[in-house]
Amino acid sequence: MTGEPRSDRLSRRDLLAWIWRASGALALGTGGFIGLRFLSSRSDAGEAAVVVNAGQVDDFAPGTLTLFEHGRFYLLRADDGGFLALSSHCPHLGCTVLWNADEERFHCPCHGSRFTRVGDVLSPPAPRPLLCLPILIDESGQVQVDTATRIERASVAATDFTYAPGTAPASNS
Ligand code: FES
DSSP: OOHHHHHHHHHHHHHHHHHHHHHHHHHHHHHHHHHHHHHHHHHHHHHOOOEEEEEEGGGSOTTEEEEETTTTEEEEEOTTSOEEEEESBOTTTOOBOEEETTTTEEEOTTTOOEEOTTOOEEETTOOSOOOEEOEEEOTTOEEEEETTOOBOOSSOOGGGOBOOTTOOOTTTO
8 A cells, every 4th residue: 555655656756847847848948939039030130132112103202211110221212303222220330320300311329420311421430321222113113122132332323323214314324
């Protein structure tokens, strides 16, 4: 009769050990899942190969700037109708630049770089203008921005702008 209680004790001990191992595995699994989600979201943010359908040409009035938060870019429509997509990553160390409408310039909150409306550097330490993203405007007037490609510029040029078919100024065509 001494065997049964012992067997019970062993069963309880086994059960407690099993619960202990299971909760450890659950904690490890949860931690791993959270870690993977974190790495995955960082990867999505930095490397996603996505073409963003920004809208129709007429959705953007000349002289306006539109933030595409998900694509991490600003879409500028210049007064002459040209489009320019600017990466919101600072070319210094990659912080997100913010548009200051009052001052009409981009500010980097990390080390104080400032940029003009077209992304030119006003104050360092940023070593070069904001990166551009390629824009395609099809015959129907759909504006598409390739967020997977970033174009480094030594300076800002008129050729950085993209125009709807048949609307480019003579100096750009
Ligand atoms: S990351 Fe923008 S100024 Fe340093």
